[in-house]
Amino acid sequence: MKNFTKLSLFTFLLATILFTSCKKEYESIQSVDESAIQAYIKRNNLTFTKDPSGYYYNVLTPGAGADLKNSDSVFYSFTFKSLNGQILNQSSDVMIPGTFLGYTDRFTINSSPFDFVPVREVLSKLKRGGTATVIIPSNMAFGKNGIPSLGVESNENIRVDLGIYTQSTRHEIDELEIDNFLKANSLTAIRDLSRVRYIVTQQGTGVDPISSSSTLSVNYTGRLLSGSVFDATEGTASSLPLSGTIKGWDILRNFKAGTKVRIFIPSDLGYGPAGNGTIPGNAVLDFDIEIVSVTN
Known part of the structure; x- marks a missing residue:
């Protein structure tokens, strides 16, 4: 019985030591994070508020x-x-992310899902047009594994600059994305009443009018605003009934055979929130199109 009691006491003490050492190791990571963040704030003469959970934030524009x-x-x-x-990861001003405010802590980075609660909580402090910065301790960010392929070291603290656009609808964001793309690429496009933008690079000389019942022989390349090509005829013209294409292609009724035109299609006139294959939901589309011939 005495031997059993001694063994039980030894087991209890060993478990206590292991638990305490693990706890001290975890606390030491928090302590290292805290010291590094405090030094960063002081070195750069910044003003941040510490959240009780451990991250720091600064609302720049409410x-x-x-x-x-x-x-x-x-x-x-x-x-x-x-x-x-x-810079480790950032959004694009020509493919602007959008979701419900309650889901803004969800990210996919290097094909892996991450939840960053501080991002959602700080965005929740803003109104439309607001900006903020959050500093996330390593234990609330990418942890001890980091992401070496992105340059995120083990136990690295992360700064995230955040903003909420003033636009509140998909239509407004589509317009902004197209505006940003045209400006970044020094392009000037005509805005049709349908909201499709177009740039004619070659005027057609065909005589047959194009209607919704026409069949077109076309060469085309379809891209996202990121530049990623999702479809192309690759030199062999395709025959397509105009009525079977996406709504944005209705703009082709304004042109003749022989026309070469670049068109920018808002997402609701493309594949909408559902997307299509490699085309993500709510994507603005960028097409180069050559109308080879028209059949009525």
Whole structure:
């Protein structure tokens, strides 16, 4: 019985030591994170508020309008950086992310899902047009594994610059994405009443009018605004009934055979929120099209 009692006591003490050492190791990571973040703030003469959970935030521009609820749709920007300024991951101003405010903590990075609660909580402090910065301790970010392929070291603290766009609807964001793309590429396009933008690079000389019942022989290349090609005829013209194409292609009724035109199609006139294959939902589409011939 005495031997059993001694063994039980030894087991209990061993478990206590192991638990305490693990706890101290975890606390030491928090302590290292805290010291590094405090040093970064002091070195750069910044002003941040510490959340009770451990992250730091600074609301730069509160924004305007009504307070946002988790069920509200928002379009937002993000830039993940290391504290030395290296950009690790960021959103694009020509493919602007949007979701419900309550889902803005969800990210896919290198095909892996991540939840960053501080991002959602800080965005929730903003109104439309607001901007903020959050510093996330490593234990709330990518942890001890990091993401070496992106340059995220083990136990690295992360800075995230955040913003909520003033636009509140998909139509407005589509217009902004197209505007941003045209400006970035020094392009000037005509805006049709349908909201499709177009640039004619060669006027056609055909005589047959194009209607919704026409069949067109066309060469085309379809891209996302990121430049990614999702479909192309690759030199062999395709025969397509205009009525069987996406709504944005109705703009071709304004042209004649022989026309070469570049068109930018808002998402609702393309594949909408569902997308199609490699085309993501709510994607603005960029087509180069040559109308080879028209059959009525």
